[in-house]
């Protein structure tokens with residue numbers, strides 16, 4: 001037991017220093033590492049496998065909704081980036097510039113893509129001719145670079161992995177429907193795969209994507225009461241299609257500009273998983289996204305029949321599509337392994353020893369609530385499949401309860417400031433809709449309006465910050 | 481019929497101008513497009529879906545052989561690139577340099593990765609401590625940039641997509657076994673997925689990877705008699721591990737340098753598929769890698785029951801895991817559609833009309849040999865699954881026969897030069913092993929030694945180029 005305490009002590013307690021807890025967890029569980037290039041991270045296999053599971057879920061849903069993958073160049077000529085005014089103002093300060101190819105200086109600087117609207121629109125402009133070809137429903141999986149001054153692995157790094165969808169539509173209505181459909185797929189992914197409840201809504205003008213008509217977002221609440229913007233979907237209207245002269249012959253025979261959307265989620269989601277579900281023992285991974293769903297630890301594995309049985313169970317679970325690891329390393333004790341996989345957040349630990357085999361049972365320990373129960377070896381695959389679903393549902397329920405506890409309604413700016421200091425979380429209130437009011441709140445408190453939720457409640461007639469007439473109910477929070 | 485001829489005429493004949501045929505095929509089938517950045521291509525959905533199928537095959541095989549995916553930074557500091565002497569000499573002339581981040585000039589230039597040995601070794605040096613942690617079996621899927629003066633889509637572009645495996649091993653024997661294992665997985669993929677026969681062997685010193693001890697390769701013969709290097713696997717020995725000071729505590733307690741491999745294939749393979757299997761009507765896609773395996777074209781689709789039956793067949797085939805498209809567009813005639821999907825190389829076309837339904841049959845046309853036969857609608861899924869395998873096997877057999885026809889043994893340099901001019905292909909002969917001899921042949925004829933094949937034959941005692949004592953049997957060819 002002494003060893004266990006020591007082991008767990010390696011991770012700083014959340015309550016003592018949340019940022020340090022986060023760093024301890026990602027480093028000690030081998031998810032990620034700092035690279036020799038400041039602000040760039042290495043995603044190690046245990047972190048990358050989570051991304052692969054997110055990719056697999058989303059890629060399936062994108063294809064089911066008619067999207068196809070493609071690939072556009074990494075480098076974008078400066079002149080293209082400059083074509084949409086708001087866009088270049090938003091991104092130029094944070095791009096990496098390529099100035100030389102081999103030993104030659106380039107005639108025009110190229111930026112490493114911070115996002116691909118401009119290069120993609122330049123191609124769409126070349127391709128599109130008729131309404132018959134619409135909609136364009138394309139997506140790409142790639143990395144993007146945005147030069148950041150202060151970075152944290154997964155949450156904010158100068159390079160990250162993501163997907164970016166870019167679609168064109170004949171009508172404004174179709175573009176709006178696509179924008180909302182993709183946001184709802186993100187929300188479904190967050191809840192069904194990551195067990196993270198999301199608030200969905202629209203960004204204020206101040207917070208929207210550079211060049212968008214409207215940006216929609218899903219926002220999650222982390223354990224420390226800060227919000228994480230977890231996915232965005234933009235209705236770009238005709239801002240880019242006009243700037244890039246993308247036209248098509250419409251049904252009436254006239255040339256028209258198509259309506260445009262883009263949407264993306266990134267490896268930042270992995271940071272969200274850690275900060276929503278993790279605890280002082282380390283990671284707690286939602287089962288559907290966990291690289292290892294069940295770790296089998298044989299007890300007294302030198303005893304006859306133990307390893308055979310352990311391998312038999314592994315095979316049975318794998319046949320059910322469960323991701324299993326059997327750790328039969330003889331260099332470490334079962335106790336050391338328990339701690340190790342607990343820290344790594346493996347949802348279920350299955351212990352099997354000589355006495356269990358005699359009784360035709362296995363002990364199964366849940367990572368999420370630390371409970372332990374014995375299960376019959378008969379139909380173990382089915383019991384464990386069901387248990388993984390139970391763990392998922394319990395984790396989503398607990399995360400939702402926690403978020404709701406941390407969500408408060410404020411009546412005025414003073415109450416807001418006090419509550420945000422004492423017990424930060426989602427603040428619900430009415431807002432006048434004015435950028436000036438929003439900017440003042442941010443300057444004075446560091447809190448931003450996270451979104452104007454789809455699910456509007458009428459909490460009063462005046463802005464809870466400035467007392468002008470209210471326009472929207474909003475969620476505000478400090479954010480990553 | 482007039483329309484059909486016109487349609488096919490759009491593609492230049494192979495015999496008239498092979499490079500133009502290639503360009504016509506990739507452009508007219510919507511696989512790829514040129515981008516606004518010289519030498520950079522856009523991979524469109526029909527080309528990208530082929531890459532996804534290659535990825536899916538390889539990713540499964542990599543994981544089955546114990547490899548894990550991860551992700552290393554896109555940008556590499558100049559000082560890291562400089563650490564291995566041969567490597568920097570090989571790559572520095574063709575890298576893109578990032579000199580500014582946002583508005584700030586960087587203290588040190590960063591290159592966009594041309595390959596990742598250096599950045600990965602800098603991390604391995606930080607991570608590795610003991611022999612117990614070995615082997616490291618890591619892979620990443622990403623894009624790389626190599627500044628090229630003259631480019632052709634898929635074959636040679638300034639950016640391309642690939643995977644790069646990077647492994648560390650305790651012993652030289654294990655590294656060599658890994659190097660050969662990965663080459664054999666590439667060969668398996670080429671033959672079982674792409675229906676392309678490969679010659680496997682070792683590169684000459686002149687042709688090996690910059691920094692490698694030995695490079696192994698798979699080489700395919702294109703329809704015009706030129707070779708395509710299709711995948712390489714490098715035994716890097718301790719060249720990089722010493723340069724990057726990667727050490728581990730060995731079994732004896734002493735510090736040792738691990739043995740190192742790297743291996744990769746890229747989107748260049750798609751160029752190989754086109755140039756091995758294509759014909760004057762356009763693409764001919766091997767069924768296992770084809771984005772669409774069967775296209776269903778309803779005949780007289782306005783007649784009652786035709787579309788219902790067509791959808792029923794689609795569903796049945798999809799349930800068998802077959803990739804199906806049903807084209808029920810009423811803007812185009814069946815004849816137009818036949819030409820379209822023929823050009824796009826869809827392996828099987830299924831026609832279903834009122835008379836077929838009456839007779840409980842469907843007509844199926846094979847793209848590879850243009851034969852047409854009727855099949856009973858009973859157990860159609862099974863018939864078509866079997867037929868797809870037949871098509872694959874026939875394509876691989878024909879490509880092998882063609883390659884063998886184009887492979888000749890030469891007795892001396894004069895005969896070699898004449899044959900290479902009259903009927904280029906793989907030239908088999910003996911070689912002295914001297915770099916000078918190899919360089920002379922390349923300078924005078926443009927032909928390179930493609931590999932020293934594993935399957936050695938003794939064709940004489942003297943070098944067939946220069947008459948010095950022979951060391952190896954080699955394959956030589958002009959190459960892409």
Ligand SMILES: [Zn+2]
Pocket residue numbers: 431432433434437438463464465466467468
């Ligand atoms: Zn206000």
Ligand SMILES: [Zn+2]
Pocket residue numbers: 911912913914917918943944945946947948
């Ligand atoms: Zn010679």
